């Protein structure tokens with residue numbers, strides 16, 4: 226099939242991620258241009274539009290998606306605004322790269338799933354960027370060789386320097402552990418069936434009433450047990466680490482030892498401070514993959530089913546956090562479109 230010409234992308238939401246994706250499309254990605262930006266904050270949209278040649282600023286996503294020079298949509302507005310933007314994109318038959326989460330809860334994710342099924346073909350790639358990170362890709366390839374035997378356990382650490390002052394305890398699950406939910410399903414090829422959240426004494430550095438850190442345990446339908454330490458006010462850096470324990474060996478990523486320095490009687494290195502630094506390559510690869518696939522009229526990568534399944538796991542996680550104990554995950558039957 227002939228490849229489409231340069232893809233005109235509308236970026237919806239021009240905050241931290243949206244503005245970074247606009248820069249990426251302009252400076253890093255080939256085969257795409259920013260045709261439109263949308264933000265409910267008109268001044269912000271205008272300021273970001275001014276950085277891209279021939280880009281129009283909008284405040285209404287529907288108006289941008291109706292524009293003749295828009296061929297695809299990148300959604301980087303806050304999670305609660307994703308459903309409306311996705312449904313509008315479906316009305317126009319536009320392919321979408323939607324930042325995580327697909328939507329903030331399983332019911333709305335299911336509505337998006339039903340709407341995409343009505344369209345009759347996949348349109349959405351969900352922005353679970355860790356699937357494009359070089360270290361995670363190496364880990365996945367190693368597991369696929371079968372050399373290590375079957376995976377039994379997966380240990381994860383996910384640390385952020387500091388949370389925003391308005392963070393609530395469930396956001397550690399919905400905004401952060403959401404990535405380990407996707408990574409678990411993708412790396413192991415198994416669904417998560419139950420979640421247990423344990424809360425140690427909160428760090429004195431966490432804002433008032435925030436239960437930080439949390440220790441989250443997943444059980445999977447393949448019999449694996451997965452743990453996640455999530456600590457969003459660790460103070461010292463941004464760290465994402467994973468170790469898979471298999472029958473014949475283990476494999477660990479995320480040590481961040483790309484460069485080790487020796488100086489003044491000490492050895493060491495630096496720790497990334499933020500996800501835009503740690504996952505810069507992953508975001509670049511994610512976006513280029515989406516552009517290339519879209520230009521070839523294909524949709525690959527994390528699907529609406531993945532977004533829905535993770536939303537259901539998040540709900541179980543929040544139930545366990547709020548009510549204590551182990552919460553089971555309920556999923557509808559997987560439709561053929563996502564087989």
Ligand SMILES: NC(=O)c1ccc[n+]([C@@H]2O[C@H](COP(=O)([O-])OP(=O)(O)OC[C@H]3O[C@@H](n4cnc5c(N)ncnc54)[C@H](O)[C@@H]3O)[C@@H](O)[C@H]2O)c1
Pocket residue numbers: 237238239240241242243263264265266269286301302303304306324325326352353354400500
């Ligand atoms: N993949 C990752 O690692 C990663 C990292 C950070 C954020 N995210 C996700 O990216 C999305 C955006 O996060 P952010 O940190 O950039 O947020 P942000 O608050 O910095 O920016 C959001 C922007 O969207 C605008 N907005 C709000 N409602 C809108 C609507 N209905 N239509 C258009 N614009 C609207 C806001 O005015 C703001 O400019 C979220 O879904 C978030 O979870 C993903």
Ligand SMILES: O[C@H]1[C@H](O)[C@@H](O)[C@H](O)[C@@H](O)[C@H]1O
Pocket residue numbers: 385400401404500
């Ligand atoms: O929204 C961000 C983002 O998703 C990061 O990738 C994650 O590490 C953070 O914990 C979260 O707050």
